[in-house]
Amino acid sequence: xxxxxxxxxxxxxxxxxxxxxxxxxxxxxxxxxxxxxxxxxxxxxxxxxxxxxxxxxxxxxxxxxxxxxxxxxxxxxxxxxxxxxxxxxxxxxxxxxxxxxxxxxxxxxxxxxxxxxxxxxxxxxxxxxxxxxxxxxxxxxxxxxxxxxxxxxxxxxxxxxxxxxxxxxxxxxxxxxxxxxxxxxxxxxxxxxxxxxxxxxxxxxxxxxxxxxxxxxxxxxxxxxxxxxxxxxxxxxxxxxxxxxxxxxxxxxxxxxxxxxxxxxxxxxxxxxxxxxxxxxxxxxxxxxxxxxxxxxxxxxxx
Amino acid sequence: xxxxxxxxxxxxxxxxxxxxxxxxxxxxxxxxxxxxxxxxxxxxxxxxxxxxxxxxxxxxxxxxxxxxxxxxxxxxxxxxxxxxxxxxxxxxxxxxxxxxxxxxxxxxxxxxxxxxxxxxxxxxxxxxxxxxxxxxxxxxxxxxxxxxxxxxxxxxxxxxxxxxxxxxxxxxxxxxxxxxxxxxxxxxxxxxxxxxxxxxxxxxxxxxxxxxxxxxxxxxxxxxxxxxxxxxxxxxxxx
Ligand SMILES: Nc1ncnc2c1ncn2[C@@H]1O[C@H](COP(=O)(O)OP(=O)(O)OP(=O)(O)O)[C@@H](O)[C@H]1O
Ligand SMILES: [Mg+2]
Numbered sequence: 001x002x003x004x005x006x007x008x009x010x011x012x013x014x015x016x017x018x019x020x021x022x023x024x025x026x027x028x029x030x031x032x033x034x035x036x037x038x039x040x041x042x043x044x045x046x047x048x049x050x051x052x053x054x055x056x057x058x059x060x061x062x063x064x065x066x067x068x069x070x071x072x073x074x075x076x077x078x079x080x081x082x083x084x085x086x087x088x089x090x091x092x093x094x095x096x097x098x099x100x101x102x103x104x105x106x107x108x109x110x111x112x113x114x115x116x117x118x119x120x121x122x123x124x125x126x127x128x129x130x131x132x133x134x135x136x137x138x139x140x141x142x143x144x145x146x147x148x149x150x151x152x153x154x155x156x157x158x159x160x161x162x163x164x165x166x167x168x169x170x171x172x173x174x175x176x177x178x179x180x181x182x183x184x185x186x187x188x189x190x191x192x193x194x195x196x197x198x199x200x201x202x203x204x205x206x207x208x209x210x211x212x213x214x215x216x217x218x219x220x221x222x223x224x225x226x227x228x229x230x231x232x233x234x235x236x237x238x239x240x241x242x243x244x245x246x247x248x249x250x251x252x253x254x255x256x257x258x259x260x261x262x263x264x265x266x267x268x269x270x271x272x273x274x275x276x277x278x279x280x281x282x283x284x285x286x287x288x289x290x291x292x293x294x295x296x297x298x299x300x301x302x303x
Numbered sequence: 304x305x306x307x308x309x310x311x312x313x314x315x316x317x318x319x320x321x322x323x324x325x326x327x328x329x330x331x332x333x334x335x336x337x338x339x340x341x342x343x344x345x346x347x348x349x350x351x352x353x354x355x356x357x358x359x360x361x362x363x364x365x366x367x368x369x370x371x372x373x374x375x376x377x378x379x380x381x382x383x384x385x386x387x388x389x390x391x392x393x394x395x396x397x398x399x400x401x402x403x404x405x406x407x408x409x410x411x412x413x414x415x416x417x418x419x420x421x422x423x424x425x426x427x428x429x430x431x432x433x434x435x436x437x438x439x440x441x442x443x444x445x446x447x448x449x450x451x452x453x454x455x456x457x458x459x460x461x462x463x464x465x466x467x468x469x470x471x472x473x474x475x476x477x478x479x480x481x482x483x484x485x486x487x488x489x490x491x492x493x494x495x496x497x498x499x500x501x502x503x504x505x506x507x508x509x510x511x512x513x514x515x516x517x518x519x520x521x522x523x524x525x526x527x528x529x530x531x532x533x534x535x536x537x538x539x540x541x542x
Contacts, residue, residue: 051395053539076397087392087542089383091317103310104396144392 002065003028004152004184005050009059012045012208019045021208022059027152027186027201030178034199035188038297042208043188044084047156050186051081063152080145081154086137087144090130094121094140097129101144115143119173135166142173146183153177155187159194171198192293206297219292224259229268230281231255237277244271254281307398307406320379324414327368328421332429334364339433353435354443357426358504361447366498367483369418369451373459374479376414380407381466381475388542404467404531411463412523415452423448446503450512454501456523457494458482464530470541494522 005027012020020042027033037043048054050061052072061068063075088097098112116122119139124132129140138158145153155174159167175198177183189195195202195216202219204212212219231237234253241248241255246268249256257268265282272279287295315321338360339346346356384390393403426444458479465475486495500515 048391048539053391053395055538073397073399076395079395081392081395083391083395085388085542087388089314089387089389092314096313096316100310100313101392101396103306103313104393104398106306141392148396 003062004064005033005186006062006065007046007050007059008062010046010049010056010061011058012042012049012054013057014045019208020049020056020205023205023208023210024213025203025210026213027184029184030182031184031200032174032178032198033184033186034192034195034202035186035205036190036192036195036202036293037188037205038190041190041205043190043205044156046205047081047083047154047186047188050154051079051083052076053083077148078151079154080148080150080152081156082138082141082145082158083154083156085160086141088129088132088137088140090128092129093126094129094132094136094143095125097140098144098147101147105148107147111147111149115146118146119143135162135169138162138166138170142170151183153183153185153187155185157188157190159189167194174198204293204296211296220286222292225284225286227257227260227265228281228283228285229255229257229272229279230283231272232278232280237272237275240275240277241268241271256285304402304406304409307402308409311406311410314383318379318383320376320414323372323375323379324417325421327372327418328425330368331361331364331422332425335361335429336432339429343433354430354440355504357429357433357435358443358447358502361426362499362502362504365422365447365451365502366487369455369498370458370483370487370495371480372418373411373415373455374462374476374483377411377459377462378466378472378476378479380411381463382472384467385470385472385542391539391542394539400535401531404534405527407467408460408463408527408530411459412456415455415459419449419452421448422452443503446512450501450503450516451498453516453523454497454512454519456519457497457526460523460526460530461494464526464533467530467534468537494519 003026005025007023007025010020010023010025011018023046035043035046045054049056050063052068064078066075068075089100092100095112095116098115102109102112113122116125119142121136121139121143124136129137132140142155142158145155159170162170171194174185174187177185199216201215202212203210212222234250234255238248238250238255246257260268269279269282335357346360347353349356384393394400423444426447430439430444462475462479465478466472469475482495486493487499490496491500497515497519500510501512501519502510503512504510
């Protein structure tokens with residue numbers, strides 16, 4: 001199966017600043033692809049290029065295997081999108097907003113009620129959208145993206161500004177899309193934890209560059225666990241270990257050492273015991289996804 | 304294109320646009336009622352026919368009103384999209400950008416034609432209210448309503464383009480108002496002079512609607528097409 005989204009050395013400059021650099025994204029059928037990056041990483045810029053709203057400075061976008069630049073309208077029939085904050089005519093009702101898009105695309109009337117119930121806005125459909133909560137506006141935007149029965153949904157930070165309940169609701173909704181409706185999704189976010197439950201694949205972008213692409217489990221394997229030692233007199237123990245060449249950090253009264261294998265761990269325990277420190281705990285600590293994310297994106301900055 | 308226009312029509316629902324259409328013609332009626340109410344005898348004693356007197360008085364107001372009306376309508380049609388952050392949504396749909404812009408232009412032309420019809424009715428109303436006698440010059444009402452409105456098309460299309468490419472509407476409206484006030488004073492050739500050039504009145508020197516109305520329509524359509532071409536190749540970086 002070919003890629004639904006493929007970008008080839010996608011690059012974009014704003015003035016002198018290179019905002020997106022040599023991006024090679026691959027999003028396959030049936031995936032929820034989490035497109036992650038801190039603020040200003042270039043997520044929205046990339047998404048705008050995926051939709052043909054702005055042009056790449058270099059490189060190209062292929063959707064459904066076809067170059068976007070000369071098949072724009074053909075491929076966009078299969079794509080639904082929500083870019084940054086939702087678009088809505090505040091003076092119209094939710095239903096009328098969908099009707100505007102329905103008319104533009106010449107879709108059957110029934111679609112409106114279908115998408116309204118999909119995002120559970122049926123009750124609020126005849127209220128003016130300016131009276132909607134942010135979560136409702138966000139859901140209306142998703143409804144509008146689903147109107148044309150897309151095969152691919154591109155959502156730019158759909159949970160931005162929502163409360164935890166709202167985030168959870170949208171997250172569950174997105175997770176169901178591939179299985180229930182056969183819709184693949186690219187969803188951007190600046191929180192890895194948010195992706196943990198819903199994304200099957202992630203791409204991490206930092207300062208315009210893709211620094212990781214793969215499954216979440218691969219991402220977790222990439223980072224070595226740390227070992228935590230609970231010892232009596234940790235300060236003194238740290239000195240002793242450091243004098244023997246170990247990189248030891250002291251946090252909240254406990255010693256932390258990065259990337260030890262079994263042998264090394266045993267050596268350290270042995271050393272501590274011989275020096276008459278009481279060792280009451282040795283524990284392997286896997287970094288949380290958030291720590292991995294911060295470490296990945298933090299390292300880049302120090303280069 | 305029909306679909307796009309149907310969407311345009313729905314978007315106007317509940318906005319100021321329909322009210323604004325009536326504002327100009329009502330303003331004209333009120334001004335003329337006051338004018339003729341106060342000095343009907345004096346006005347009608349000039350040795351021209353009654354229609355020439357009416358259109359002569361109206362021509363003090365009509366061109367400026369049409370220019371400002373076109374500026375405001377263009378701005379409202381664009382502001383609706385800016386405020387909705389709708390461009391990034393609409394332009395990511397599988398639609399021709401040329402047609403998206405074109406439908407805005409046609410919508411604006413449609414609204415101006417409604418204004419023209421209201422002006423025709425206003426002249427008829429004034430004729431009977433002031434009691435200017437027979438024969439009733441229906442053909443003149445038609446010309447007086449439609450000619451200056453058709454001649455405003457170049458300015459309308461220019462304002463539409465400005466209002467769409469500039470987010471903050473203060474600037475295009477400022478440009479529109481300043482040009483409406485001063486753009487037609489020194490020359491007949493700038494588009495801001497076309498509405499007055501196109502008023503069907505014999506006493507105004509060298510007034511030649513037969514020339515200026517086709518020029519207005521032609522240049523208006525040309526500017527609509529140029530605007531649509533420019534719009535098609537623009538990037539959508541913001542809303
Ligand atoms: N129209 C523009 N002109 C100039 N620079 C821009 C423009 N749009 C974005 N940028 C710059 O490009 C960089 C990437 O912006 P982008 O909006 O793509 O980031 P993002 O990953 O979507 O961030 P966020 O999480 O804040 O939405 C930023 O440094 C931003 O300042
Ligand atoms: Mg963004």
